[in-house]
Amino acid sequence: MFSLEGITKAIDTWLNAHFNSTVVLLAECVLVGVAAIALFAVLGLGLVWMERKVAAVMQIRLGPNRLGPKGIFQTSADTLKLIMKEGLTPDGADKFLFNLAPFIVMIVAMLVLAPISFAKNFQIWDINIGVLYVSAVSSLSVIGILMAGWSSNNKYSLLGAMRSGAQIVSYELSAGLAIISIVVLTGSLSINDIIQSQQNGWWIFKGHIPAIISFIIFIIAVTAETNRAPFDLAEAESELTAGFHTEYSGMKFALFFLAEYINIFIVCSIGATLFFGGWMPLHIGNWEAFNHIMDFIPSSIWFFGKTIFLIFLIMWFRWTFPRLRVDQLLNLEWKYLLPISLFNLLLMTVVAIMGWHF
Amino acid sequence: MFLKEYINDVLKAAKSLLTGMKVTGYYFTHRKEIITEQYPDNRATLQLAERFRGEVVMPHDENNQHACTGCSACEIACPNGTIKIINKFDIQPDGKKKKAIDTFVYHLELCTMCGLCVEACPTSAIKMANTFEHSVFNRNQLTKRLNQPGSKIREGVE
Numbered sequence: 001m002f003s004l005e006g007i008t009k010a011i012d013t014w015l016n017a018h019f020n021s022t023v024v025l026l027a028e029c030v031l032v033g034v035a036a037i038a039l040f041a042v043l044g045l046g047l048v049w050m051e052r053k054v055a056a057v058m059q060i061r062l063g064p065n066r067l068g069p070k071g072i073f074q075t076s077a078d079t080l081k082l083i084m085k086e087g088l089t090p091d092g093a094d095k096f097l098f099n100l101a102p103f104i105v106m107i108v109a110m111l112v113l114a115p116i117s118f119a120k121n122f123q124i125w126d127i128n129i130g131v132l133y134v135s136a137v138s139s140l141s142v143i144g145i146l147m148a149g150w151s152s153n154n155k156y157s158l159l160g161a162m163r164s165g166a167q168i169v170s171y172e173l174s175a176g177l178a179i180i181s182i183v184v185l186t187g188s189l190s191i192n193d194i195i196q197s198q199q200n201g202w203w204i205f206k207g208h209i210p211a212i213i214s215f216i217i218f219i220i221a222v223t224a225e226t227n228r229a230p231f232d233l234a235e236a237e238s239e240l241t242a243g244f245h246t247e248y249s250g251m252k253f254a255l256f257f258l259a260e261y262i263n264i265f266i267v268c269s270i271g272a273t274l275f276f277g278g279w280m281p282l283h284i285g286n287w288e289a290f291n292h293i294m295d296f297i298p299s300s301i302w303f304f305g306k307t308i309f310l311i312f313l314i315m316w317f318r319w320t321f322p323r324l325r326v327d328q329l330l331n332l333e334w335k336y337l338l339p340i341s342l343f344n345l346l347l348m349t350v351v352a353i354m355g356w357h358f
Numbered sequence: 359m360f361l362k363e364y365i366n367d368v369l370k371a372a373k374s375l376l377t378g379m380k381v382t383g384y385y386f387t388h389r390k391e392i393i394t395e396q397y398p399d400n401r402a403t404l405q406l407a408e409r410f411r412g413e414v415v416m417p418h419d420e421n422n423q424h425a426c427t428g429c430s431a432c433e434i435a436c437p438n439g440t441i442k443i444i445n446k447f448d449i450q451p452d453g454k455k456k457k458a459i460d461t462f463v464y465h466l467e468l469c470t471m472c473g474l475c476v477e478a479c480p481t482s483a484i485k486m487a488n489t490f491e492h493s494v495f496n497r498n499q500l501t502k503r504l505n506q507p508g509s510k511i512r513e514g515v516e
Contacts, residue, residue, distance in 0.1 A: 062394040083443040320382045321375065336368060 004122040004300050036113055040262055045075045047261040050308075051315055055159040058319040087250035090153065097151035102248065102255035105144035109262040111137050116269050117191050117277050119300035130191035131183060134270055135176050138225070141263065142168040145227075145234065148256070149244040160243025163326060164234035168225055170333040175221035177341040178214040182207075182274045185288065185357060191273055198277035200285055206357050210348040215275045217341045222267035223314055224329070226260065229322035231329060241313055268310035272303065276310075279303040411471040411486040414441075414464055416504040423512040424505055426483035428459035435478035440468040458511055462504040467497055481515050 011031070015024045049064070049072060056063025064071030089095055095231035127133060142165055149161020183189060185207055194298045197203075204211050224231040235243030245256045272278060279299035283291045288345040324332065351357055385391050397404060406412075417422050428445045447461040474488055484504065494500060 054386070057386050057389065057392070058392050060385055060391050062396070064393055316379060316382060320378045340368070346370075 003298055004119040008122060010172070016073070024340045028036070035109060036124070038081070039113075040110070040258065041263050044258040044261050045079065047265065047311065048078075048257075050311070051261075051318075054312065054315045055319050058316070059340060065195035075156055082250055082254040084134070087252050088247075090247050092153040093247065094151035096155065097147050098247075099252070101144050101148035101151060102252045102259075103144075104147060105141050105259040106255050106262075108137060108141040108144060108211055109259045109266065111140075112263075112266045114209075115191050116266065117195060117273065118303055121300070122279075123192070126190070126192055128188075128190045131179055131189045131270075131274075132148070134266075135179060138263070138266065139168060139172050141259070144259075145244050152244070152247040154247055156240045156242070156246045157244050160234045160240045164244060165225055166326070167227070167231060167329060167335070169235065170330060170339075171221045171231075174217050174333060174337040174341045175225060177338075177345055178218035178221060179270075179274060181210060181214040181341075181345050183350050184345070184348050185211075191278070195273060195278040196278050198280050198283075199248040200283055202275065202277040202280070202282070204275040207348070208351060208357065210344050210351055211275065213344045214341065214348065217337055217344070218271055219313065220337060221309070222271065223317055224333070226263045226267055226314075228260070228264065228314060229318040230323050233326060233329060264314060265307065268314065269303070270308045271310050272306035276306045277302075278306075368403060395514075406488045406490075409486075410488050410490075411473050412488050412490040413466055413471070413486070413492065414469065414475060414484050414504065415487040416462060416484050418506055418509055419512065422506060423507045424483055424509055425481045425512050425515045426459050426462060426505060427481055427515060428457055429480065431478045431480060432475035432484060435474045437472065437474065438468050438470065440465045440470075441475055459505055464502045464504050465500065466492060466502060467500040483515075 012024075012028070015027055019027070053063045053070070055061075064074035067073040067077055069185070091099055112134055114125040115123065115127055115133055117126075127204075145164045145168075146161045149157040149159075149164070152158070182194065182203055185203060186194045186195070188194060198206070200206075204215055227234045233243075234240075235245065240246070245253055248256060269278075277283075279302050281291070281294035281297060281299065281302050283294060391419065416424050416426060428443055430443045430445075433441045433443045442463040442465075443459065444461040444463065445457055447455040448458045450456050471486070473486055476484055492500070
């Protein structure tokens with residue numbers, strides 16, 4: 001049966017058989033880096049295409065359909081165009097920060113990739129504080145955005161960056177509380193332990209209503225954290241031209257664009273891990289036969305399937321809801337999401353202590 | 359009391375959001391709703407709306423007769439001088455002279471397809487056609503004569 005674990009094992013044994021341990025470590029580091037960059041490229045091309053197709057069908061259009069079957073090469077052509085374009089640095093900009101910002105955003109997105117478990121025993125870095133690491137590092141991306149906005153020396157950029165700062169700082173809270181409610185059930189911060197605890201059913205089914213509420217809060221908060229519509233105030237096309245990346249062009253713009261989609265993938269994979277069991281197949285309690293049939297589907301397909309479903313959900317939001325105003329955005333967080341998630345956390349703790357979950 | 363209102367607010371918001379998602383979800387699952395016309399691929403089967411305004415034409419029947427009396431109502435109605443009516447006088451069998459149309463000049467390059475001339479025409483002699491591929495290499499070809507050579511006014515149209 002196909003499994004990503006088999007491939008990594010085979011590479012590891014082959015390397016160990018031919019080289020000494022230092023070389024093996026270096027080679028594996030390089031391989032992991034190449035694999036991560038390849039994943040980013042594929043995700044960037046694939047998700048942009050998916051977004052355009054989903055948007056088109058939801059608006060009763062066809063979407064890209066000229067370049068390759070169903071327009072699948074459209075995004076590759078767009079990337080080629082962006083590579084050919086001049087990466088302009090404005091005269092009044094703070095040149096060092098201006099050129100550094102897209103890389104900060106990108107590197108943060110790459111760092112968050114480390115503890116995510118893509119398939120059974122297929123993980124870059126298995127740390128025991130995986131969830132904490134993810135929520136800590138992912139909020140660093142606001143530094144890149146603020147840096148881009150400030151160094152552009154442009155009022156639109158600055159306004160966009162400030163909005164983005166307010167937004168990420170406030171929504172970080174309810175996203176964190178939604179994550180904690182699952183951590184309360186599991187009793188562990190390690191991504192692997194969380195997935196293992198869903199051996200007999202996913203938390204969204206096992207955790208009763210509190211799990212469903214925290215999933216809804218999580219999905220709202222991460223939509224806001226990734227600066228996507230209806231929370232895309234930071235780059236609101238109609239008010240701020242393009243927000244914090246107004247002054248960027250060429251490949252530096254492409255990095256921001258790519259980082260947006262990578263961040264969506266990462267938050268959706270975290271959501272899939274916490275609420276839908278990551279790579280864990282659909283198991284129902286003690287139905288041995290059913291669970292066994294589900295095990296035949298490779299774990300990587302389960303993981304990517306769940307993640308893409310959540311990404312689709314976020315795209316569905318984007319093409320349905322109108323953009324919020326800044327005050328509405330902060331009202332929603334501080335007056336609704338935060339109190340509800342605090343109360344929900346209390347409820348979840350009671351459920352966990354009394355052992356009411358399955 | 360406050361709590362009740364608060365929970366009501368949240369539930370109402372959730373309901374209205376779900377209503378919106380239902381609409382887009384319906385379109386996502388029903389691809390037959392797509393209204394994009396893949397012109398020029400579907401040139402042969404292109405279906406245009408009946409009221410589409412492409413250019414002004416003057417329909418002639420099988421006897422090469424039209425319904426234009428040469429009253430110039432269309433020329434007066436036209437906001438940008440697209441139409442020019444040149445009249446002549448026919449000698450009728452009883453010896454009387456009668457005003458008739460000699461040439462109906464139509465400048466397609468000036469026309470904005472507003473359709474005011476069609477509305478102004480008292481005898482419905484002109485109408486808007488569905489054709490829209492008007493590009494030519496010489497702009498002289500855009501000045502058209504709408505009444506066909508040798509055509510006459512239909513019997514009984516006054």
